[in-house]
Amino acid sequence: MGRSSAAAASSLLIVFAFIVSKGLCSPLAGKEAWNYVEVRDGAHMFWWLYYADSQSGGYKDLPLVMWLQGGPGGSGSGFGNFEEIGPLDRDLKLRKTSWVQAASVLFVDNPVGTGFSYTDRPDRYATDVATVASDMLVLLQRFFKERPEFQSIPFYIFSESYGGKMAAAISLELTKAVAKGKVKCNFAGVALGDSWISPLDSVMTWGPYLYTTSLLDDYGLADVSSAADAVKKAVEKQQFEKATELWSVTESVVEQNTNGVNFYNILTQDPDDSVTALAGEDYISLQARRHIRPLHRQSLSQLMNGPIRKKLGIIPQNVTWGGQAEQVFSNMAGDFMRPVVDIVDQLLSAGVNVTVYNGQLDLIVDTMGQELWVKRLKWEGLPGFNQLRWTALDDPAAPGVTGAFYKTYKNFAFYWILKAGHMIPSDQGPMALQMLKMITQQD
Known part of the structure; x- marks a missing residue:
């Protein structure tokens, strides 16, 4: 050593x-x-x-x-x-x-x-x-x-x-x-x-933070603040699953008004990471793509399900690294x-x-x-x-x-x-x- x-x-x-x-x-x-x-x-x-x-x-x-x-x-x-x-x-x-x-x-x-x-x-x-x-x-x-x-x-x-x-x-x-x-x-x-x-404190400050960093104009600030207020009302009523859904809506409003700001770093914008809601897509799937997919990039997935899986030698045949991630997220939605x-x-x-x-x-x-x-x-x-x-x-x-x-x-x-x-x-x-x-x- x-x-x-x-x-x-x-x-x-x-x-x-x-x-x-x-x-x-x-x-x-x-x-x-x-x-x-x-x-x-x-x-x-x-x-x-x-x-x-x-x-x-x-x-x-x-x-x-x-x-x-x-x-x-x-x-x-x-x-x-x-x-x-x-x-x-x-x-x-x-x-x-x-x-x-x-x-x-x-x-x-x-x-x-x-x-x-x-x-x-x-x-x-x-x-x-x-x-x-x-x-x-x-x-x-x-x-x-x-x-x-x-x-x-x-x-x-x-x-x-x-x-x-x-x-x-x-x-x-x-x-x-x-x-x-x-x-x-x-x-x-x-x-x-x-x-x-404190999820609500995060959501309620998105608008002011983006506005002070010149990523929202007055109209955008109003839109984001309105969406965040809806989340706040759901939380105050203890409607936590509804609040999670409205949180997803608020993120979409942020993206629309900032031309797709990166939620993980406001100074970077990777076109491959942009997420647009698909017709008929539920908010769980949308949020999984927004926040789980970046943690499971194709190159990392290939590494984990290839050489690393082989090295570890104990992963059951029917288990894929990251294969149950969306189910993990969806089952925690009511607590999120x-x-x-x-x-x-x-x-x-x-x-x-x-x-x-x-x-x-x-x-x-x-x-x-x-x-x-x-x-x-x-x-x-x-x-x-x-x-x-x-x-x-x-x-x-x-x-x-x-x-x-x-x-x-x-x-x-x-x-x-x-x-x-x-x-x-x-x-x-x-x-x-x-x-x-x-x-x-x-x-």
Whole structure:
């Protein structure tokens, strides 16, 4: 474990290529592990672990980070791994900003039906975050029992998008389970990245955010605000499935008035990612194409269902990576617009370390919306947090250039990541890696 991260990654690539070419299915000795856990009858969840490999120490000297993707239906083992923070990118080239050089990284495809996870029958999908949390506790209980070497290592949950909503619920249940001795682990904190914690706050700030960035005119602002108000009324009436449908309508209004702005980064516009509603198409299918398809690009799908599937060697013949993603999304539709701000409050009150981090250029979960729900927290430390000024952080890739701002008070921190959209590690890899080290107290 004393080798440089570059040398370690190079050997990883060589062995990886050998395994793929030979069709072998054994994990890299001491470097990786993967398996399934049946979290409920007929509900199978897939996990993939990379052991930390760093100049600063072996995996026992570094934290364990679990990464949760969004959607719901986005795959951590695929997108998070090969597009954001894993040791290799989608082209199986070395990633210089891989989080494996600072932590062991556990990717879990959740909810069940996501990525390589799968269900045996339609009634096994999760329909709310309570079930998602319950399923994850089963997996974590098994994981830490079978890998006791990780029980004392600081364990963090990092998340992105809808993954943050799930991470909050999972963190609260995990805190309770650890206190009762049901799960043996050293839970050290949760980080909520561009997270769907308060959906309505996001939707209600789309118009103002786009207007102040010159992406809406007065007429467009009026149209978007009107559509967002309809979502608000449905949420206030506790009509959450209707609110999800109206959220979809609001996104269409945004697209029409901005000539197809990218919800994940307002400064980019990929013609291949433009989505237009098809005649007779229901909103679930439309939203799956808007928010699940970008996480399942053809090149990534080919990698996961080709060389990676062959390497792993445990994927059932009838399971396709991403094959159940739309069903995952549709089954969570009734829970999608429900806020979980109260859960974050409970985590803070329980003393859990909570970090919120957000990309400056993200629209779907814009920073304005994040700040609104944070300011409504009932946590007793909020007044002290609000009195602080933020601190600037240099961009590690461009010394002297500000890459982020942050402030932290007691067990709560907020990072504002500049020049980043929804997928911060993809947009600002060096800054994301530095943030990871700071949160896990390595910097």
